Amino acid sequence: MTCGLLERGTIELYWYGELSQGERDEARRHLDRCLECRQALHDIEIIAAALAERPEVASPPGGDWSRFMAELSAAVAAEPRPKRTPPAESVTRAGRHRLVPYLASAALLALVTMSVFTLVRGRSATPPADGFRADVAMDVSFEARPPSLPDPALVSLSDQHFQRSKLVLLGLTTRDTAAPAAEDWEYERDLAATLLQDTRLYRRAVEEHGMTGLADVLRDLEMVLLQTSMSEGPDRESLEGIQRLIRRRDLLTRMSVVHAGGF
Amino acid sequence: MSDSDLIPRAAGGDPAAFQALVERHRPMVYRVAYQFAGNHHDAEDIAQDVFLKVFRSLDRFRYDAQLTSWLYRIVMNACIDHRRRQKSGGWVPGEEAEGTLLNMPEESPGPEARAYGGEIGQALEAEIGRLPAGQRVIFIMRHHQGLKLTEIAEALGLAEGTVKRQLHAAVHRLRHALTRANVLASANGAAGGGA
Numbered sequence: 001m002t003c004g005l006l007e008r009g010t011i012e013l014y015w016y017g018e019l020s021q022g023e024r025d026e027a028r029r030h031l032d033r034c035l036e037c038r039q040a041l042h043d044i045e046i047i048a049a050a051l052a053e054r055p056e057v058a059s060p061p062g063g064d065w066s067r068f069m070a071e072l073s074a075a076v077a078a079e080p081r082p083k084r085t086p087p088a089e090s091v092t093r094a095g096r097h098r099l100v101p102y103l104a105s106a107a108l109l110a111l112v113t114m115s116v117f118t119l120v121r122g123r124s125a126t127p128p129a130d131g132f133r134a135d136v137a138m139d140v141s142f143e144a145r146p147p148s149l150p151d152p153a154l155v156s157l158s159d160q161h162f163q164r165s166k167l168v169l170l171g172l173t174t175r176d177t178a179a180p181a182a183e184d185w186e187y188e189r190d191l192a193a194t195l196l197q198d199t200r201l202y203r204r205a206v207e208e209h210g211m212t213g214l215a216d217v218l219r220d221l222e223m224v225l226l227q228t229s230m231s232e233g234p235d236r237e238s239l240e241g242i243q244r245l246i247r248r249r250d251l252l253t254r255m256s257v258v259h260a261g262g263f
Numbered sequence: 264m265s266d267s268d269l270i271p272r273a274a275g276g277d278p279a280a281f282q283a284l285v286e287r288h289r290p291m292v293y294r295v296a297y298q299f300a301g302n303h304h305d306a307e308d309i310a311q312d313v314f315l316k317v318f319r320s321l322d323r324f325r326y327d328a329q330l331t332s333w334l335y336r337i338v339m340n341a342c343i344d345h346r347r348r349q350k351s352g353g354w355v356p357g358e359e360a361e362g363t364l365l366n367m368p369e370e371s372p373g374p375e376a377r378a379y380g381g382e383i384g385q386a387l388e389a390e391i392g393r394l395p396a397g398q399r400v401i402f403i404m405r406h407h408q409g410l411k412l413t414e415i416a417e418a419l420g421l422a423e424g425t426v427k428r429q430l431h432a433a434v435h436r437l438r439h440a441l442t443r444a445n446v447l448a449s450a451n452g453a454a455g456g457g458a
Contacts, residue, residue, distance in 0.1 A: 009431030016405065016430075018412055043438050050383040051406050057297040058290040060307060065289065072285065072311055076278075076318050193347070227425060230343060230397030237432060238395075241425075 003036045011037050015044050161198055162255065165221055168192050169252050172228065172242055193229035196222065220249045266330045274321035281321075285314050291331070292338050298403045299342040301392060312341045335418045339400045346396040383441065390440040398433040401426055 005011060005027065013019050014027040031037050060068055171188045203218035224245055231238035246252065264283065272280035289310065296309035316337050324333060391399060404415045412430070416423040 009427060009434075012431055012434050013427070016412075018427075040438065043441070044434060046383065047387065047434070047437055047441070048406070050387055053384060054298075054388075054407070056294055056407075057303075057306070058294040060293070061303055065286075068289075068307055068310070069282075069285070072314055073278075073282075075311065075315055076281070079315070079318060190347075222420075223422065226420060230400075230429075231395065237428075241428065 003034055005030055005034070006037050006040050011040050012044060015041060015048075161195065161202070164191060165195055165199065165225070166252065166255055168195065168228065169221075169224065169246055169255070172224070172239070173246055173252065189228055189231060192225040196225045196229055199225055217251070217254045220245075220251050221255065224251065270321060270324055270330070273318075274324070281318060284317070288331070288334055289314075292334065295335075295338050295403065295408065296342065298407045299399060300345070301388060305345060309338070309341050309345050312345065313338050316341065332418055336420065339404070339419055342400055343396040346399075386441055386444050387437065390437050393440075394433055394436060398429050398436070401429045402433040405430055 010019070010023070010027055011031075014024060014031075019027060031041060059065060168188050168191050199218055199222045203215055203222055206215045206218060224242060227238070227242050227245070231242070266284065266287070269280045269284050273284055292310045292313050293306055296313070297303070297306040300306045300309060313334070317334065320337075324330070391402070394402065400419070401415055404410045404418070405412070410418070412423055412426050415421075416426045419426070
């Protein structure tokens, strides 16, 4: 049986100097009487000593940066200068990638405008019966922008982003942690990585608008997407951790509420 | 000239300012990329990717943030992206993959990496290469960059608990891999039976 302190990573944190003084004293006392933890500490010391011999390589072979700089210059020269307005014509996949920040901001504007429009118009409407979160709606209602109808294409973009994010969450929550399927996990990780940047941009813009409730939802979503995209699967421990996070933050319900209440 | 002077000039299209930024920060970027990749070929790819992303994003850089922290995050994301691209492109299963890898010099540790640490070093190098990208990034940031867990969490935009768990998982895997290979057992024996 593995010692609880070892299982929780306390011994590593002790070695890394990441424990408080009290925790450190407690760990030291524990180490005096636990052979397994002493052995683990010794193993970590051996690993660290070996890693300390790992070379620090801070330049290409021979310290010659000329090829690297030439390639970088060529790549930079091939880049269009960042534009603050999008081109009118249709864009390629790569071009769309460069326009993501613009599209995200524009879609956010649509999101905010649509939320306000819906809330102002529907003050007397019955709130969703299922798990309605008043704080989210309150934050949105503080927005005092004129309620004009946004571009339907941008609303659609926001909508697609939320739908795809929910798809990732639903996929993750329904995975069997006892036997996670590699191909499914792969799909969710890739989709999460694709959605992450837009989510971050939405969240920042929402924060700038002072919409803390919506920002909280997006921050939690961002955390789940980040953890998902950083995981390598099938990794039972990571999957369980992500599922716990989604449950604990009640993220699916909160996303449904935001979605139903605004865009 | 400071970073905060160079950034707006580079963002405004001044190539000399951008070059000065690259020259100032390329050793850090390359060092982290090499620690992650273990060979020059991939380290150069990652570093190129990082500076291209920097170039594309300079006009969005927030001046209340440290450039090095921002750069760190870009490097780590580039490392993870690079790993993902490698995995999705041309990975073949089983013995064929092993053969491919053995015959692929770009995937082997560079001469500097091969020179260190004897049996433990080699076993560690192999196992670090097998760590999931997220764990590897966090492990490298802690062990090689010497960053505190709070700094890693801040740089990667993760909760500190997540960083702890990932680091714990990485160390756990390394210990077990080395024990499986009997490397730790022999090292412990040589050290007189442990602490």
